[in-house]
Structure formats: structure tokens, C-alpha cells
Amino acid sequence: MNFAEQLAQLPTVDHLAALELLHGEEVVARIENKPGQAGSLRVYHALFQEFGAISDIAAQKALRIYAEHTTDAEANPGKHPNIDRLFPLAAGATPLAVRLIAA
Numbered sequence: 136m137n138f139a140e141q142l143a144q145l146p147t148v149d150h151l152a153a154l155e156l157l158h159g160e161e162v163v164a165r166i167e168n169k170p171g172q173a174g175s176l177r178v179y180h181a182l183f184q185e186f187g188a189i190s191d192i193a194a195q196k197a198l199r200i201y202a203e204h205t206t207d208a209e210a211n212p213g214k215h216p217n218i219d220r221l222f223p224l225a226a227g228a229t230p231l232a233v234r235l236i237a238a
Contacts, residue, residue, distance in 0.1 A: 138202045142174055145181040145200075153236040154179055156189060156220075158229065166217060168238065175217040183233040194224035 148168055154176055156164040166176045178200055179189065186193040198205045201218050208218035224230065 136202065138174070138200070138204050141200045141202060142177060145177045146184065148173070148176050148180050150238055151176060151180065151235055152238045154183070155234040155236065157232040157234060162234075163231065164217075164220060172217070179217070179233065180235070183235075188230045188232055189221075189224055190230040191225055191227050193230075194221040197221050198225055 151168050153165055153167040155162045156166075156179070166172050166179055168176050178197055181200075182189055182193040182197055185196075189197075198218070198221055201208070201215075201221075204215055205218055208215040208222075212219060
């Protein structure tokens with residue numbers, strides 16, 4: 136399945152304004168519910184619901200969900216920051232905690 140097909144299977148995020156990723160107390164990223172980020176918000180939210188954090192297993196699943204975009208991110212570092220962030224996590228970097236920001 137491609138990314139659009141996989142995204143359609145994930146829970147909606149209408150109730151969220153954003154999601155923050157935390158390394159300890161430090162906010163390392165904020166993914167907002169707006170065009171260009173809403174798909175990533177859905178992916179990260181689904182991973183948080185399933186795994187409770189963005190761990191190695193969660194990141195590996197995310198890379199499969201992103202499908203063709205993962206391939207593009209590998210070929211073009213920096214083009215997809217929400218995917219780029221997953222590569223070190225999938226390889227065992229310290230998991231990131233998640234803070235949900237209600238709409």
C-alpha cells in the first residue's frame with residue numbers, strides 16, 4: 136500500500152491542534168494540524184496510541200507507513216524532516232515522549 140492508502144486507515148486527528156515530541160523535558164519537534172503536516176500528525180498520533188512513545192519499534196512501523204515517502208527521504212536528506220527523525224529512532228536512539236495539544 137502507498138502512503139495515502141495507509142494514512143486512510145489511521146485514526147483522525149480532528150481533536151488535535153498539534154503534537155510535541157520530547158526528549159526528556161526538551162521539545163525537539165512540534166507537528167501541527169495544518170496542511171503539509173496533518174498526515175505526519177496522524178502517523179505520529181497513531182504510533183503514540185499504539186506504543187505510548189516513539190520508540191524503535193514505533194519508528195520502524197512509521198517508516199513502513201510512510202511507504203514511498205520513506206524512499207524519497209532516504210534519497211533526499213532534509214526534504215522530509217518528520218521522516219528523517221525516524222531513522223535514528225528506528226536504529227535504537229532514545230525514544231521520544233509525546234505531548235498532545237488539544238484543538
